[in-house]
Ligand code: SPV
């Protein structure tokens with residue numbers, strides 16, 4: 001905790017003097033002195049002009065939605081339930097550089113951006129002094145998971161941004177009553193956020209002093225001088241770090257994964273999770289499934305030997321770039337329906353009040369976008385055309401609008417997880433779908449070895465390959481070695497181990513064209529579903545199992561009504577032996593710099609390399625799947 005000296009002496013007295021009667025009464029109904037002390041401390045430090053405490057009532061929700069518009073943090077559109085928020089041209093994505101894990105003594109963790117806790121605390125307190133002057137502070141209480149569930153974590157958010165609270169009211173379950181009922185017997189995370197001083201456009205003025213500091217020991221995150229939701233919305237990626245840390249200590253998993261149901265023979269529903277870095281087909285995989293439990297995060301625990309998972313969220317903060325009525329009919333309909341509540345961020349708001357993004361039907365016309373006034377053909381100082389809508393433009397909306405919403409979304413017991421998939425953008429190595437030999441092989445050669453081309457959700461160069469184990473590197477508060485070790489341990493204790501798959505929608509041919517079509521992922525999902533139940537065979541390769549040609553022909557016909565030519569099978573599923581060996585080398589090299597890597601990783605990678613070398617000796621550098629051995633059902 002970050003205590004201003006002296007502020008803890010009589011927090012209740014201080015709050016009684018400072019807050020409105022309603023706000024004080026709402027807070028003092030929560031019987032946890034340490035919480036009140038923290039809030040008193042932050043109020044004293046940030047000096048807001050008023051404090052609004054949410055109980056989550058419909059009046060509160062309406063108040064926040066109205067405040068977002070009145071304070072011009074969101075702009076109205078032609079649809080009363082649709083608004084647009086702009087983060088500002090320098091605040092359009094997560095800030096890796098200034099997002100740091102605070103560690104006592106400033107100890108370094110391999111591949112993780114850490115900072116000395118004491119210095120970080122001091123810096124953030126300095127930046128927060130008076131930061132809310134003239135503004136209202138919101139205090140809101142949320143559940144990270146279904147109410148009354150053993151999976152659920154709790155969080156309190158302080159912020160001066162109505163947009164942040166509006167987003168959280170859509171994305172999470174308000175649960176003030178749980179705090180009243182259960183404090184101090186619940187543990188919760190604490191989030192402090194301030195957009196800081198804003199300019200005439202409403203953008204945070206001091207983005208050069210943007211800081212997102214994660215205090216694992218104190219269970220708190222401090223985020224200032226930023227608005228982009230990935231940096232500001234506490235329960236999204238900031239909570240993910242705290243959740244991973246709790247999971248590490250208690251032996252369960254908190255993951256950057258969706259949870260989706262895939263239907264199989266006889267109407268059975270099989271649940272799979274999927275981890276993908278941003279912009280690699282995660283959302284489209286969710287929509288290619290039959291039911292949706294969650295689109296971004298999962299908490300997974302061992303319940304009587306079975307891995308069960310919940311989605312801690314109830315909303316989506318999704319990439320809108322490219323969303324179109326042909327490829328994404330369901331989400332497109334939600335985003336264009338006047339019935340749904342949507343916050344668009346960093347899209348184009350046209351003068352007539354219509355919203356435009358790449359993929360929206362119709363042409364973009366003059367209006368306002370992430371960089372200010374926009375008109376067709378607008379160029380920036382360097383003569384580059386300014387895109388009407390930013391590649392990392394997003395939508396925030398409730399998951400409950402989905403027609404494919406899984407009926408078990410609120411089930412406190414979660415759903416059984418029978419498969420886990422990992423996917424990245426890989427132009428040259430991985431086939432469209434691949435099944436690991438077993439849990440350990442999958443966690444090591446697929447999950448912990450995940451790589452992907454960089455995308456627009458991070459403030460760095462787009463196009464390079466990035467090592468991104470479990471698609472969670474940006475959100476890891478611990479070494480990837482320990483995170484892998486946690487997975488290995490978790491799997492050992494399961495009586496039913498989920499199957500592990502790799503998927504890749506971005507394989508290119510010699511001329512650089514994508515080989516697969518967007519819709520094909522439905523077939524890969526159906527194949528995984530069958531494999532989980534042992535309902536089809538496979539080809540055994542040095543890197544895992546791949547589909548048999550005849551099974552894919554059947555699946556393409558049954559689910560997409562199209563043929564699947566043999567040449568495509570050969571193109572997609574040939575084993576690119578040299579590329580796989582190179583990948584083993586890259587991953588080996590990375591983990592050899594991570595001292596706490598489980599030794600099994602090197603053994604499993606070495607075995608994989610040996611199998612690949614044997615195959616190369618027998619059949620050369622690129623091997624057609626028809627040359628490989630058929631395996632029966634597992
Ligand atoms: C992601 O980038 O993985 C997201 C959006 O889901 S953000 O909140 O920016 O992390």
Ligand code: MN
Nearest residue numbers: 256277278296
């Ligand atoms: Mn995500």
